[in-house]
Amino acid sequence: MTTAPHELDAIVRRAADAAPLWRRSAATDRAAWLRAAADALDAHVDELVAIADEETRLGTPRLTGEVARTSGQLRLFATVVEEGSYLELTIDEADATASPPRPELRRMLTALGPVAVFSASNFPFAFSVAGGDTASALAAGNPVVVKAHSGHPRLSVRTAEIVSAALVAAGAPEGSLALVEGREAGNALVQHPLITAAGFTGSVAGGRALFDLASGRPDPIPFYGELGSINPVVVTSGAAAERGAALATGLVGSFTLGVGQFCTKPGVVFFPAGSGFDEAVAAAVPTASGGPLLTDRITDAFPEGLAHLEGDASVSVVATGTEVAGVRPVALRTDAVAVTERPETLFEECFGPVTLLVEYSSDEELHAALRAVPGSLTATLHSESGEEVAEVLELLQARAGRVLFAGWPTGVAVTWSQQHGGPWPATTSLHTSVGASAIRRFLRPLAFQDAPQELLPDALRDEALAVLPHRRNGVLVVP
Structure with missing residues (x-):
């Protein structure tokens, strides 16, 4: 009507x-x-x-x-x-x-x-x-x-x-x-x-x-x-070593919450090479289930968005969850060099239960990749006391309206101090x-x-x- x-x-x-x-x-x-x-x-x-x-x-x-x-x-x-x-x-x-x-x-x-x-x-x-x-x-x-x-x-x-x-x-x-x-x-x-x-x-x-x-x-x-918002997450080597399995479980719960249709879904997660974080995510994803998406338009767009990401030569599938109503949760993987070179492809939001793990081999690679991240509603840093994260934190603050240091961004408290907004295109x-x-x-x-x-x-x-x-x-x- x-x-x-x-x-x-x-x-x-x-x-x-x-x-x-x-x-x-x-x-x-x-x-x-x-x-x-x-x-x-x-x-x-x-x-x-x-x-x-x-x-x-x-x-x-x-x-x-x-x-x-x-x-x-x-x-x-x-x-x-x-x-x-x-x-x-x-x-x-x-x-x-x-x-x-x-x-x-x-x-x-x-x-x-x-x-x-x-x-x-x-x-x-x-x-x-x-x-x-x-x-x-x-x-x-x-x-x-x-x-x-x-x-x-x-x-x-x-x-x-x-x-x-x-x-x-x-x-x-x-x-x-x-x-x-x-x-x-x-x-x-x-x-x-x-x-x-x-x-x-x-x-x-x-x-x-x-x-x-x-x-x-x-x-x-x-x-x-x-x-749109991809809500970047950075996992440091200390955090991956200390609580990698718990972080992987939390990530899966967050990116599949509401069948991945929250505007604060963690869509891109940076993790250190050799930390085993991607393996922990691979172990956690199969426990997650898909479900019906909100509209026919969103249902049609989800496989198209996945195909867009998977079409990049650097991207591989880490793990998939249980298919429900034709929708299956997916964790993908790429590397920091690729996202720095092709942010317009790899940092495009895909609305639904998918997240992209981005492996970085050095602080320099991580910093360069973060500079390419588009504006987002949230940014999350998982680190341990004593780690040097000043530059990472500065880059995350420049790209988001809310920076988290514990937990996951899905869920927005309605309070006097809340900030739900960020630089374009968020x-x-x-x-x-x-x-x-x-x-x-x-x-x-x-x-x-x-x-x-x-x-x-x-x-x-x-x-x-x-x-x-x-x-x-x-x-x-x-x-």
């Missing part, structure tokens, strides 16, 4: 009508609206999970947990709104003795207006209709128009119905959350003159196409896309799409000079500043 142009226009215009009410809403009201949406999702969890399982085949346990994560995100952002530091309230008092004389300036972050959100395939709740992009955009004070993902259309419709009704019942204006369907509608949505920003999670090709549309508008808008920006700071994407700075108290936004008035964190004359004030 595709939303017709006149229907899309009406939907966006209703969102635009709701935008001033969202922007001016009191923190207590906005937080209550977000909590009402979270409560509605939890109240309908059984119904929603049943639909999601029919459309995505992800299973009831995984999907039930994802609903809890989604409602939890909404409640986190309710807390962010109430706490108030996200507004970055800043006051410089007038000073007639300054040279030149200084006026009073009061600065804050304020909502943009209607935001477009594009649902993801691999997280039908947490990165979809009521997911992190929607939660952070609403928390910032913006109505949201969601483009449904074709992989779970019925779930998208029902989720939008439930959340939209809950928002309005809690006192939010009509037009706070709406849904459009179809690729043409998605293209039109990001180009609609009343849309002020867009959030996207998906493929590099799809995200780049929408990014170009957003940038090519007469009035370009920010496009926050989470695209994202189109340096912002995060998970955690409290995700709200920053859908805000813009606004300053008021010598404004009368009664004409200031509520948050910048003296009464509000008595209880909200702010910076005054350069000094941080926490009431």
Whole structure:
């Protein structure tokens, strides 16, 4: 189903009508609206999970947990709104003795207006209709128009119905959350003159196409896309010797989690020559099983991606797991010289249960290969105390938004300090799409000079500043 142009226009215009009410809403009201949406999702969890399982085949346990994560995100952002530091309230008092004389300036972050959100395939709740992009955009004070993902259309419709009704019942204006369907509608949505920003999670090709549309508008808008990520892992000689078997087991569990369809899947793993790490992985992989992939498009693309990697002369198969629904986990192997020479081939993301082991024979080989790694959401370093890893760590920091020193990157905690974003092509920006700071994407700075108290936004008035964190004359004030 595709939303017709006149229907899309009406939907966006209703969102635009709701935008001033969202922007001016009191923190207590906005937080209550977000909590009402979270409560509605939890109240309908059984119904929603049943639909999601029919459309995505992800299973009831995984999907039930994802609903809890989604409602939890909404409640986190309710807390962010109430706490108030996200507004970055800043006051410089007038000073007639300054040279030149200084006026009073009061600065804050304020909502943009209607935001477009594009649902993801691999997280039908947490990165979809009521997911992190929607939660952070609403928390910032913006109505949201969601483009449904074709992989779970019925779930998208029902989720939008439930959340939209809950928002309005809690006192939010009509037009706070709406849904459009179809690729043409998605293209039109990001180009609609009343849309002020867009959030996207998906493929590099799809995200780049929408990014170009957003940038090519007469009035370009920010496009926050989470695209491809290979999430490099480095295993040092010390780590391989001390805990190689445990690391191999952890790697297999991580790259096959969710049938390899997590955006943080460890797709490339560097290991030292002669360490036996590849043999430990070969022993662990056969215990892993495949499973149905999310959509027909992803199912068709997985063997094509494998063939692309295996077509390189340097690549060999380390081990395979048990085939389920036509999908078999695979660990491949190559070397650091090959990936340095052909990164465009060997560092291309393959969405599904596959990882590429890269053998390095020296620090120089490892460093050269890491310089060729494209931007990623995560990077992981497994090393032992006393090993010299400063250069490796520097290279990993330059290529990822989150660096791990223990465990594996699959699984992203929804917290105040989380960073889920990285250099291109992981994202189109340096912002995060998970955690409290995700709200920053859908805000813009606004300053008021010598404004009368009664004409200031509520948050910048003296009464509000008595209880909200702010910076005054350069000094941080926490009431």
